[in-house]
Amino acid sequence: MPPLEEELFPSTPGKIKSDRLHFNSMNRTFHRCFASTSTMFLWALFLIALTASYISFQSFVTSGSRYLHHTSHNSIGDLRWEKQIRSSAQIRRQSGLTVLVTGAAGFVGSHVSVALKKRGDGVVGIDNFNDYYDPSLKKSRRSMLESQHIFIVKGDINDQRLLAKLFEIVPFTHVMHLAAQAGVRYAMENPMSYVHSNIAGLVTLLEQCKSSDPQPAIVWASSSSVYGLNEKVPFSESDQTDQPASLYAATKKAGEEITHTYNHIYGLSITGLRFFTVYGPWGRPDMAYFSFTKNILQGKPITVYRGKDRVDLARDFTYIDDIVKGCVASLDTAGKSTGSGGKKRGPAPYRIYNLGNTSPVTVPALVSILEKNLKLKAKKNVVEMPGNGDVPFTHANISLAQRELGYKPTTDLSTGLKKFVKWYLTYYGYNHGKGNSVNL
Numbered sequence: 001m002p003p004l005e006e007e008l009f010p011s012t013p014g015k016i017k018s019d020r021l022h023f024n025s026m027n028r029t030f031h032r033c034f035a036s037t038s039t040m041f042l043w044a045l046f047l048i049a050l051t052a053s054y055i056s057f058q059s060f061v062t063s064g065s066r067y068l069h070h071t072s073h074n075s076i077g078d079l080r081w082e083k084q085i086r087s088s089a090q091i092r093r094q095s096g097l098t099v100l101v102t103g104a105a106g107f108v109g110s111h112v113s114v115a116l117k118k119r120g121d122g123v124v125g126i127d128n129f130n131d132y133y134d135p136s137l138k139k140s141r142r143s144m145l146e147s148q149h150i151f152i153v154k155g156d157i158n159d160q161r162l163l164a165k166l167f168e169i170v171p172f173t174h175v176m177h178l179a180a181q182a183g184v185r186y187a188m189e190n191p192m193s194y195v196h197s198n199i200a201g202l203v204t205l206l207e208q209c210k211s212s213d214p215q216p217a218i219v220w221a222s223s224s225s226v227y228g229l230n231e232k233v234p235f236s237e238s239d240q241t242d243q244p245a246s247l248y249a250a251t252k253k254a255g256e257e258i259t260h261t262y263n264h265i266y267g268l269s270i271t272g273l274r275f276f277t278v279y280g281p282w283g284r285p286d287m288a289y290f291s292f293t294k295n296i297l298q299g300k301p302i303t304v305y306r307g308k309d310r311v312d313l314a315r316d317f318t319y320i321d322d323i324v325k326g327c328v329a330s331l332d333t334a335g336k337s338t339g340s341g342g343k344k345r346g347p348a349p350y351r352i353y354n355l356g357n358t359s360p361v362t363v364p365a366l367v368s369i370l371e372k373n374l375k376l377k378a379k380k381n382v383v384e385m386p387g388n389g390d391v392p393f394t395h396a397n398i399s400l401a402q403r404e405l406g407y408k409p410t411t412d413l414s415t416g417l418k419k420f421v422k423w424y425l426t427y428y429g430y431n432h433g434k435g436n437s438v439n440l
């Protein structure tokens with residue numbers, strides 16, 4: 001009789017009777033792979049460990065990718081990135097503020113950031129560097145801020161995890177919220193960009209602020225455009241603002257209502273600033289004074305809108321330095337948010353102020369000042385104001401801001417535009433865009 005070993009694993013398969021073939025092959029497999037119960041147990045353990053490590057690797061990849069996007073400028077989420085944030089947030093004066101400035105690479109955002117940093121506050125910026133207008137201007141502003149040791153995180157305010165991470169690194173006392181989709185007429189071209197930044201982005205930011213501990217106080221940019229078709233002049237904060245003329249204005253008005261609910265439910269300290277056509281050095285290329293300057297220098301025509309019955313349009317143009325003072329004063333007087341960890345502990349301030357200049361100037365007068373400063377004649381193409389969201393005039397009553405913030409604008413349009421033109425010529429030179437198409 002062959003030994004058992006030989007029975008089960010015959011050296012010559014041909015010797016095996018066919019009815020035993022199946023049985024024997026099963027046994028062989030069984031013995032090779034799971035020769036004993038303990039081996040089976042080890043196999044099971046190995047499989048479980050493999051699955052677990054796969055799952056955790058996957059979650060590392062997903063969560064890591066949220067912070068570890070590598071950009072040319074910084075690797076979000078790494079140690080160097082955190083160090084830059086901490087250093088930028090450092091306070092260098094007694095009872096200084098720690099401010100998160102959203103839209104820090106923007107026009108108003110860059111100016112406010114520098115002003116805060118100069119007096120010793122901690123400042124961290126966030127900006128998505130979108131291409132609504134030439135991003136190279138935003139990058140230049142970033143370089144300017146870097147020279148003042150201000151770090152700008154590249155990211156969108158809709159990125160909830162990024163915001164959470166920033167608040168985890170720095171317990172911000174204040175948020176200066178200036179990130180927005182600006183521009184009145186562009187809302188007809190790209191309406192969803194206004195919903196994305198001015199509504200969804202705002203809510204994402206407020207959600208983060210309400211659950212932060214400590215909760216920061218928030219100062220944010222509303223707009224004179226909320227007065228819409230209001231005809232009572234000058235515009236006062238108590239006037240009706242329920243007739244917006246553009247989607248842009250409607251999203252800013254919605255922002256005022258949305259911030260009110262966060263103040264009411266969660267005790268967030270809120271200050272909304274209605275800016276009146278802010279202009280100045282490092283300004284926005286989409287705005288009239290900026291694009292007029294470019295076109296006049298290039299010898300290209302400019303389109304000047306005119307209201308009904310040939311009435312000139314007018315704006316309460318406000319110089320950037322005056323706006324910066326209003327922003328800083330708003331931060332200083334904001335009062336604390338009362339809630340913590342998403343719970344309200346008492347009433348918190350809810351304030352709205354006009355930040356204007358109180359002396360409207362017509363658009364043709366603006367053009368004349370530019371012509372004088374540029375020593376060139378504009379080729380004017382005067383057309384009736386299209387129904388694109390524009391309002392015929394704006395005029396701020398600033399007595400509330402004067403009383404409560406000590407706000408007092410000191411720069412008239414001539415002085416301010418002179419400074420703008422000087423900056424423009426230094427930054428772009430006289431020949432900017434001549435002979436090639438430059439994306440303003």
Ligand SMILES: O=C(O)[C@H]1O[C@H](OP(=O)(O)OP(=O)(O)OC[C@H]2O[C@@H](n3ccc(=O)[nH]c3=O)[C@H](O)[C@@H]2O)[C@H](O)[C@@H](O)[C@@H]1O
Pocket residue numbers: 182183184222223224225226275276277278286287288289303304305306313314315363390
């Ligand atoms: O104060 C505000 O709330 C708003 O001010 C500006 O909006 P706007 O006053 O329309 O500023 P510009 O786009 O620079 O226009 C100024 C004036 O020039 C006129 N304009 C504009 C462009 C153009 O080609 N021609 C022209 O005559 C406009 O109709 C307006 O009367 C900003 O663009 C908005 O982001 C801001 O919120």
